[in-house]
Amino acid sequence: MSDLAIATVDLSKRFGKRAALDHLDLEVPKGEIFGFLGPNGSGKTTTIRLLLSLIRPSTGDAFLFGQSIKRKYPHYLGQIGALVDEADFYLNLSALANLRLLARLQRGVDEARCREVLQIVGLLDRAHDRVKTYSHGMRQRLGIAQAILHRPQLLILDEPTTGLDPQGMHEVRQMIRQLANEEGMTIFLSSHLLHEVEQLCTSMAVLSEGKLLVSGPVDQFLSAETATLTELQATPIDKAKDVLESLPYVTEVVVLGQHLRFRVQHQRRPDITRTLAENGVEIYSLNPVSKLEDYFLSLFGFGELP
Numbered sequence: 001m002s003d004l005a006i007a008t009v010d011l012s013k014r015f016g017k018r019a020a021l022d023h024l025d026l027e028v029p030k031g032e033i034f035g036f037l038g039p040n041g042s043g044k045t046t047t048i049r050l051l052l053s054l055i056r057p058s059t060g061d062a063f064l065f066g067q068s069i070k071r072k073y074p075h076y077l078g079q080i081g082a083l084v085d086e087a088d089f090y091l092n093l094s095a096l097a098n099l100r101l102l103a104r105l106q107r108g109v110d111e112a113r114c115r116e117v118l119q120i121v122g123l124l125d126r127a128h129d130r131v132k133t134y135s136h137g138m139r140q141r142l143g144i145a146q147a148i149l150h151r152p153q154l155l156i157l158d159e160p161t162t163g164l165d166p167q168g169m170h171e172v173r174q175m176i177r178q179l180a181n182e183e184g185m186t187i188f189l190s191s192h193l194l195h196e197v198e199q200l201c202t203s204m205a206v207l208s209e210g211k212l213l214v215s216g217p218v219d220q221f222l223s224a225e226t227a228t229l230t231e232l233q234a235t236p237i238d239k240a241k242d243v244l245e246s247l248p249y250v251t252e253v254v255v256l257g258q259h260l261r262f263r264v265q266h267q268r269r270p271d272i273t274r275t276l277a278e279n280g281v282e283i284y285s286l287n288p289v290s291k292l293e294d295y296f297l298s299l300f301g302f303g304e305l306p
Contacts, residue, residue, distance in 0.1 A: 002066065005030045005154050005186040006051065010060035013046050020046040022210040023060065028188060028203070030153075033180050035197035035218070036190040038207035044190045045084070047207075048158050051188075052082055064154065081152035083160055087143025091132035095123055095142050098131060099149060106150045117145040120183075121175055137168030144175060148183070155179060158190045173200055229289040230269065232260040240281045247275065261289070 006028035013021040021043040028034045038044050049055045051062055053074045062069045067076040089098045096114060103109040118124040121141040131139065140160060147155060157176070161169040177200065179185045191197055197204055198218065205215035234240040237260065244253045244262055250272070253262040264272060269286060276283055 003029055004063070004066075005032075006034075006062065006064055006188065008047075008060065008062040011047075011050065011057055011062050012059040013043075013050060013055065014058045019210050021050070024207075024210075024212055026205055026212060026215060028186065030186050031180075031184070032203050033176065033187040033189060033201045035201035035204035036188060036207070037192065037194070037197060037204055039192065041209075042207040043210040044207055045158060046210075048082070048084060048156055048188075048190060051156065052080070052084070053077065078150070079153045080156060081147035081150065081154070082156040082158075083140075083143045083147045084156070084158045087139055087146065089131045089139070089142065092130055094128045094130055095134070095145075096127040098142070099146060102146055102149055108151075109149055113149065113151075117149055120148070120178065121145045122171065135168070137164050137171065140164065140168070140172060141175065144172070144179075148179065148185070151183075152185065154186045154188065156188045156190075159192070160189070161191075161193065161196060169196075176200060230262055230264055230272075230286065231289055232262070232272075232286050233258060233284040234260070234276060234281050235284070236281070239279065240276060243276055243279050243281060244272070247272070 004027055006026065008024045008026045011021060011024040011026075012019065024043075024047065026047075036044055036047070046055070050057055050069065051064060053069055057069070064074075064076040065079055067074065089095075090101070093101075095118060099114040099117065100111070103111075103114055115124060115127065118127050121144055123138060123141055123145065126134070126138070131142065134142065144155075144157070144160070147157075160176075161172050164172065173196065176187055176189065180187050189197070189201060201218050203215075203217050206213040232240065232244075237255065237258065241253055241255060241260055244250045244260065249264060249268050251263045253260060266288070273283060273286060
């Protein structure tokens with residue numbers, strides 16, 4: 001396990017009769033940005049809480065840098081930084097003052113390191129401002145700053161872009177790339193945002209109802225033959241559906257709210273546009289679905305995404 005940041009072996013967690021995590025076997029190599037995906041309630045947060053020794057496993061074990069989570073005092077915790085849920089701070093204190101308080105609890109963290117992590121997350125110019133004046137995105141970045149204060153080898157992030165506007169999401173993703181590339185951290189990123197994983201992660205795993213469905217390099221799933229799924233926004237939608245279902249080169253037509261999803265070869269999309277227009281259908285958009293989203297649709301069944 002010397003090349004693994006995380007390894008779980010038959011890891012399970014039950015709450016009463018409900019299995020929140022069911023015999024998970026997972027490996028996360030060092031140096032990866034690892035995406036941990038699944039629908040809400042699939043067991044992602046339970047897994048993270050087990051790794052951080054916030055709860056104890058019902059059966060099985062997990063190893064972080066080769067150390068078992070079942071130890072009485074898990075020494076590996078000094079090698080880990082984490083942001084689970086929303087970051088919490090003393091709102092009437094400045095960002096720098098908050099980090100100074102945390103620095104007192106950890107060896108080898110000085111004033112220079114507090115300022116360094118604020119520079120990394122892009123908050124050094126607001127270091128002396130009270131946290132209560134920060135936006136949600138700025139507090140998330142400050143949360144990552146406190147998580148990396150002690151120079152961890154592994155950073156665990158649970159839905160770090162939830163609730164952020166597009167600019168805030170972009171800033172957090174850029175920061176994650178920087179931490180992996182410049183700080184040499186392994187990043188374990190729990191998310192339900194497919195495009196986020198597609199843009200950021202080198203490897204990923206997918207959970208459903210507490211069970212591992214697939215795991216491997218992201219490129220492995222993107223290279224699958226999944227490039228023919230297409231999404232259409234048009235009106236009237238019922239007529240558009242009838243037209244599509246009449247075409248021999250179109251398959252798997254499904255209504256999803258105000259959109260239609262179906263499969264078609266890329267070179268036949270102009271034929272679809274022309275045929276729909278000839279039948280009085282107004283087309284607002286006709287776009288291929290991302291490969292990872294397409295893969296998920298096939299994995300969970302052709303319907304709503306996780």
